[in-house]
Amino acid sequence: MVSNRLLQDCLEDFHSIMRLNMALYDRNCTCVAGEEEKVPELDIFHTFCNSAADMQALGTRYLFKVGAQEPTYILSVSGDSKDIYPMGQLAVKQLERILEMGYSREDRNQFIHNLLLDNLLPVDIVSYAKQMHIGPEFRWAVLLVEGTGCEAFDIQNILKNALSGRTSDFIAPMEENCVVVVRRLEEQEGEKEMEELAHELTDAVSVETRCRIRTSCGTIALSLKEVSRSYKEAKMALEVAAIFYKEKNVITYEELGIGRLIYQLPIPLCEMFLKEVFGDYNPSSLDEEILTTVYQFMENDLNLSETSRQLFVHRNTLVYRLEKLQKTIGLDIRKFEDAMIFKIAMMVSDYMKYLRERQL
Structure with a gap:
């Protein structure tokens, strides 16, 4: 997460370069960075927050929304420069990039980890997703890669190399020998492509570790809220396959058949x-x-x-x-x-x- 200290340093740099007074407010009109002589009036501030506008001019002061879709912060810029508006826009873009980069891979993995384990309320899922710029329109697939005789750390590193071109995928250990892959699907990708990917990942890890590797797939999640369900399906697929389909290295939830019925x-x-x-x-x-x-x-x-x-x-x-x-x-x-x-x-x-x- 981005600290207020970092935001304060950024606004101080903006001030020294642009010679404009800047302050950053949260949605409760609490100043989190920067400073200015006159705080915006609450009525005007809240009206702007709830409006569809991205900017509002108040004489020599401009209010800008910072954050995609629902704003995270409000930037107040004031001064005598005639370029105050484009400079304010430039500051907003830089702040948005800083906020996006501030959510490190560890933060994202922790979010997905809590999401898989049902440790988040639906309202929290929406809030965190917006903060991390994860769009609600995406579909997701969950794969579990389990190794016999190897550790999750080794499997995770191999998977990261195999999926190095996919920055939107999440790879995290779930157990001592099991790693989860949460993949954001492209428009043309479906269940067939995920099964093919499961075979590719199984082969890649087994070649590197020389261990027995099994991979399972849950059904496709149509939103982040359904990712937990898909994870449970993938986990069940691994367990059911260990009982009834021991010869299979790749198993999907929809292939479990009567084995799934008996398991329950x-x-x-x-x-x-x-x-x-x-x-x-x-x-x-x-x-x-x-x-x-x-x-x-x-x-x-x-x-x-x-x-x-x-x-x-x-x-x-x-x-x-x-x-x-x-x-x-x-x-x-x-x-x-x-x-x-x-x-x-x-x-x-x-x-x-x-x-x-x-x-x-």
Whole structure:
């Protein structure tokens, strides 16, 4: 943030160069920098603040609004020079640049960090966005880049280099091995482009760190107020993918499918469902060969001939394995309904296993 001391130094420099008296007021008519003999009348000051005009002449004094859209400060300029108006405009432009530069990258990242964590009220979001000159018309995408065996600091530096040409993007660590990228979208960019970007970032970080990198994407936020929602979606996508889609390095929230549904089920309901399907049998004790056969059978749309060909086994061997599973748990995977019940039950079982391991 810009300190009042810096603003005071600026106005003193303006005075020494332009030979004009200047004072900077906030919207409450409190002088924050500079000085002048006569303070503007409150009625005139407030009327000007609430008007659409950028400047108001009061005899030998000029009032200028400082700040894009809604003004942050009011600059009062007075003196005998005939160039008082253009000089006042020049001072306003310089002050606006100083104010914009005063919001450092750390300030912006802190703002985005609080925005993601829902630590800001809607009115504060609008206020901070205006102060930092972040337009309300932009769309935003949130990506989470997580590494296994590497630290967030390393991931962040690699991402900054990969996105060095994008000064409007925000890159900040969220956890010890996870970094968030909040990207301001161009008009032509959409979900497809963000998924492509996720693949590019995943490849870039994995090549540099030689670690397993996973990247998730939330749905596009149509305003800053929706960025927090998109972040939660990206975070959920990482967690759901860790349970159900372990082979994927890039996952979007909209691709989670039934995994997202299971992830949001209450634990008692999951336990009840597993009890109904497996009874007292522990699904984690199923033979790996049987599971491989069943999953391949499902991927081939319950086609016996194609599955036996891909697994390099005789058709009768495949049937024997499926019948063995039927005797164990009572489900005939050759029937579509039983196959779906088994698939969902195994996903629920994986979810419960994940919860138990996380509690250890």
